[in-house]
Amino acid sequence: MTAPQVEATATAAHEADEADVVLRLDDLVVEFPAGGGRTVHAVSGISLDVHRGETLGLVGESGCGKSTTGRAIMQLPRPTRGSVLFEGRDLATLSAEELRQLRPKLQMIFQDPISSLNPRRRIPDIVGDPLVVWGRGSERAKVVPEVLEAVGLDPAQVADRRPHQFSGGQCQRVSIARALVLEPEVLICDEPVSALDVSVQAQILNLLEDMKRRYGLTLVFIAHDLGVVRNISDRVAVMYLGKICEVGETEALFDNPVHPYTRLLVSSIPSMETAGVPAEVGTGEMPSPVNPPSGCRFRTRCPLATERCAAEEPKMREVAPRRFTACHYPILDGLEADTVVPEAG
Template sequence: MTAARTERGPHAAGAPAASEDNDVVLRLTDLVVEFPVGGGQTVHAVSGIDLEVRRGETIGLVGESGCGKSTTGRAIMQLPRPTSGSVEFEGRDLTTLTHRELRELRPKLQMIFQDPISSLNPRRRIPDIVGDPLVVWGRAADRARVVPEVLSAVGLDPEQVADRRPHQFSGGQCQRVSIARALVLEPEVLICDEPVSALDVSVQAQILNLLEDMKRRYGLTLVFIAHDLGVVRNISDRVAVMYLGRICELGETTALFDDPVHPYTRLLVSSIPSIEAPSTEAGAKADRGRGEMPSPINPPSGCRFRTRCPLADERCAAEVPEMREVKPGRFAACHHPILEPEGA
């Protein structure tokens, strides 16, 4: 990994701002994404999150299905534009740009989608799919050189795929095509929205290794969105844990997984299958956070995890916890962070 390891917390209340802005390529500030639904109700998909992404790092965004992590990724891309807040890319707030200005920045921000097959046009041949971005940006003359180069970089033989279409490939091969299409314009930031969740385990490892190789080769910064904690642990430099539209913990990957300080993070980590832990112990840990995630249409007051948290009290219901540094380099939005290692 090429990412700097010096921790500087999110740009949020109670947390220090970055001292060197030139190290931050992407900054989310008080990001809110809401969707109106029937009956005058609103889905609170993302509720005021703050996050900084440093140049050259891989930051993992993890949480249960429905926590808002994919919506956050799409909001970074302005697909759709956030309800409020800001998304700064290299110092420019994307939420204030016109359609034309935003389009000019698109080559630097690319996205890989969850379903590799449906994200590709079934009528187009692979070289056309990969080379289309070059045509759109007036670089059609570069196709003959760049497309074979990128296809080879992602592990596909340009000659073998020349006349083939997406339906003739496996899911893993289609994801390689998606990665090639994202890389052809040489982006700076790559948003990976569950890029391996639809793939077999053996293929997942291949794609993760490929992303690591492409990161080094092209100098990429990755925002890696997933619900598989094992995948996130293997690929990320830092991890942001989301619950019901908010970030509840942020920190360096190894420290966060080895010693989680937020009750929700501890619940997630304890749910990772292990051949070393007896099944009864795993079941007891999972039972600590029993119950379903509340609806994002009507989230709980105060701390949104309080309805499932064994440490919740009256303060948790009345006061929204602010993100703050509870250990060196570790930030949590919790009134009662767990500062002692589990079992201590």
């Protein structure tokens, strides 16, 4: 396949995808004051599309900005700059009441399943409160038991119980039920299994997959565990120090990572084949989000970095159909030669 043919195919796929975009982040920036006139650059100009019905995994090391991105989507708080478009409407420009009207369609599951639930409320009240808030209190008797059963909880057994009487996995099921009771279209999952035992993690992941099919959900799944992300995601976006460095379909990205940082992450996944084999390591120290490096933020740890990486920030570009990376020197030797899109200019 020639380069023009690859470009034409990518363009056609892009146009088809455009109609299916339910959530779009455009040049999203989130910054926080750090005292002494300093600023934490938590999220620095990221752009992402989320397609209806997919699970997009957002992965990276702790402190890379992935949870901040999830909260920025929910406008908790509103981003410093940039836009979050949900079904074409920019959430960042809506009034408080306009944003409130959209909230039922966009829900979030938080990282700590116990602290995210009101310890004084009974489980049916926690799950049913969103219906009351939206003037649908008369539906609680019917809807709450249905949703509790859907997430694997017996309505009769939880009727008079409170969060502290449940395990972390059970509390996460309650959190999922609360998020689903208003029948949202998009569910932001912020590290929903990181606080759980491995066996319980599998149960919750299977539950999320079941709920996705049952309710027609679109998921943004935030995690640092690459094994979990690989199992649940259709596409993966990799973050490093507030920037997106690679986006691609899950298996393609894990089989042939093209960004040096993604390759570093993937090499760290333990498996029977890699047992006893040292993972690839980046050089240098992890920079601070208060004072990120110029140019490519990964350059201080990257074995491929040159002076160009310090002077010029790499732009996100398509290196193969549906494969995008922000790197001056992407690792393309694992891709089929006739699918590689040459760099413009």
